[in-house]
Amino acid sequence: MRTTYVDFDPLGMNHARAHLTPGDAVRTLTADLLDTDRLFSAPEVADHLDPTSPIAVSVHATLHWIPDDDAVRHTLHGLVSPLPAGSTVSITHPTADHVPAIRRAQADAVADNDPTLHLRNAHRLHDLLDGLVLLPPGLAPAGSWNTGDAASTDTATWAGIGLKAA
Structure with missing residues (x-):
């Protein structure tokens, strides 16, 4: 399973980075949920999640x-x-x-x-x-x-x- 955690709040990102285990399975992305085009084109999503699988x-x-x-x-x-x-x-x-x-x-x-x-x-x-x-x-x-x-x-x-x- 691969995970990309997205948040635009610096405090939320600090918390995520402190508690998520970095490695091949987990990425974090500082982004605004409202900007979905940027979300899906960011390498943390585009290069990490498999768009052919649910x-x-x-x-x-x-x-x-x-x-x-x-x-x-x-x-x-x-x-x-x-x-x-x-x-x-x-x-x-x-x-x-x-x-x-x-x-x-x-x-x-x-x-x-x-x-x-x-x-x-x-x-x-x-x-x-x-x-x-x-x-x-x-x-x-x-x-x-x-x-x-x-x-x-x-x-x-x-x-x-x-x-x-x-």
């Missing part, structure tokens, strides 16, 4: 920092387009969908007062993942995504894995 892309704790749904859609499309069929994209995204009313009000207040945090509901996320086949159990609360308890809502985060079909 690739797994993880976009976790990231999309909520992008304020515009069109920019998220464009970014996801830019990540998926060059991938071969059978590749997957996994996401996590904070939401206020499954929290009690008081916590929902708190989450909305945080989102209203912090212009960098953008909560999205399940409907918006489904729309943004259009074109991918969601693997079971689909878009689900992160704490129960693959535990067999898809009804659990003890989380403020959605999780899902989309498959690029042939």
